[in-house]
Amino acid sequence: MKHFGLVGLPNAGKSTLFNALSGGEAHTAPYAFSTTDSNVGVAKVPDHRLERLANMSQSRRCVQASVNFTDIGGLVEGASHGDGLGNAFLGHIRNTDAIVFVLRSFDDEAAEATSGGAADFAPIDQLQLLEIELALADLESAKRQLEKHQRMAKGDSTKLDTVARLHRAVEVLEEGTPLYRSNMGSSEEAALQEFFFLTSKPVLVVLNVAEDDIDTSDIENLRSELSDYLENAEVIPLCAQLEAEAAQLDECERVEILAAMELGDGALSRFLASAYRLLGLRTFLTTGEKESRAWTFQAGATAAECAGVIHSDFQRGFIKADTIRWDKLVQAGSWLMAREMGSVRAEGKTYLVADGDVMEFKFNV
Numbered sequence: 001m002k003h004f005g006l007v008g009l010p011n012a013g014k015s016t017l018f019n020a021l022s023g024g025e026a027h028t029a030p031y032a033f034s035t036t037d038s039n040v041g042v043a044k045v046p047d048h049r050l051e052r053l054a055n056m057s058q059s060r061r062c063v064q065a066s067v068n069f070t071d072i073g074g075l076v077e078g079a080s081h082g083d084g085l086g087n088a089f090l091g092h093i094r095n096t097d098a099i100v101f102v103l104r105s106f107d108d109e110a111a112e113a114t115s116g117g118a119a120d121f122a123p124i125d126q127l128q129l130l131e132i133e134l135a136l137a138d139l140e141s142a143k144r145q146l147e148k149h150q151r152m153a154k155g156d157s158t159k160l161d162t163v164a165r166l167h168r169a170v171e172v173l174e175e176g177t178p179l180y181r182s183n184m185g186s187s188e189e190a191a192l193q194e195f196f197f198l199t200s201k202p203v204l205v206v207l208n209v210a211e212d213d214i215d216t217s218d219i220e221n222l223r224s225e226l227s228d229y230l231e232n233a234e235v236i237p238l239c240a241q242l243e244a245e246a247a248q249l250d251e252c253e254r255v256e257i258l259a260a261m262e263l264g265d266g267a268l269s270r271f272l273a274s275a276y277r278l279l280g281l282r283t284f285l286t287t288g289e290k291e292s293r294a295w296t297f298q299a300g301a302t303a304a305e306c307a308g309v310i311h312s313d314f315q316r317g318f319i320k321a322d323t324i325r326w327d328k329l330v331q332a333g334s335w336l337m338a339r340e341m342g343s344v345r346a347e348g349k350t351y352l353v354a355d356g357d358v359m360e361f362k363f364n365v
Contacts, residue, residue: 001067041068046273053329057288100203104208105207105237207237207238208240214237280300283295283356301353317363319362
């Protein structure tokens with residue numbers, strides 16, 4: 001399962017967002033370092049397609065796709081040198097697949113200003129401070145790797161390309177620039193993946209707004225500014241406190257409250273869908289009377305590989321995959337009717353599965 005790390009300054013709203021995502025009760029408090037250990041939770045990815053299929057099949061249960069989120073304690077200036085709880089928190093970030101920057105966009109008098117008032121920085125300043133700390137941590141790591149590979153290259157010329165890439169990474173990081181905002185080519189960045197640099201990870205930004213500011217022009221301007229700064233990375237404004245409170249309600253109450261506030265499904269579902277896409281994740285579906293389920297696969301996977309997501313036996317003994325788009329199946333009303341209408345395709349093992357495909361695998365072991 002893919003893993004996202006929530007990263008921000010103290011009191012940015014990371015633990016509140018974590019509670020909204022996981023329905024959990026991570027400790028929150030208006031002072032620095034109320035989170036001293038990382039909390040790991042599972043967030044279900046909302047999918048209206050799955051709900052429609054479950055209703056059609058009258059499934060006894062419905063299983064959504066999910067992703068892991070880690071609530072990482074607040075970073076402060078100097079974290080890369082161990083200030084605050086920096087070293088431990090940076091280690092937690094290194095183990096994630098992607099970073100979600102949580103930036104607070106409203107004043108909070110109860111929050112204790114830390115690191116020379118960093119808690120009160122504008123969102124763009126918060127982001128820059130976080131980037132510098134991550135870049136400095138990467139710089140130390142890159143220098144160590146460069147020295148190591150320079151020694152190795154003396155007896156192994158195949159290491160020279162790696163040395164050149166690490167030299168380039170050090171030059172970028174010395175300027176305080178994260179690798180994801182450098183002008184390094186995609187092939188160079190891919191070649192550096194083995195070093196697990198913090199700033200080579202995909203990023204997404206959550207702009208934590210006050211309840212009254214959710215749809216204001218000021219917030220839209222902030223969103224646009226941050227997106228431009230990160231070269232069109234996705235920035236999602238949401239009120240973490242409101243979403244956390246809504247997550248504690250039963251489904252009917254939650255829908256009513258969000259509808260009354262004209263918030264549709266809430267920003268949380270949009271955020272989860274964006275996080276899911278960020279890592280190139282896609283969904284195929286299965287449906288029947290027993291259950292309807294969303295299965296996660298990497299974009300570009302074949303039918304045989306997707307069969308293996310369910311069980312290795314399915315992939316090993318793959319024969320074919322009966323396949324139909326989810327909306328065509330719902331329109332037909334059942335697998336039986338869809339087959340009678342000629343809408344179901346028999347796909348082979350090399351078929352590239354599309355997001356939203358509904359599949360039944362035939363196999364023989």
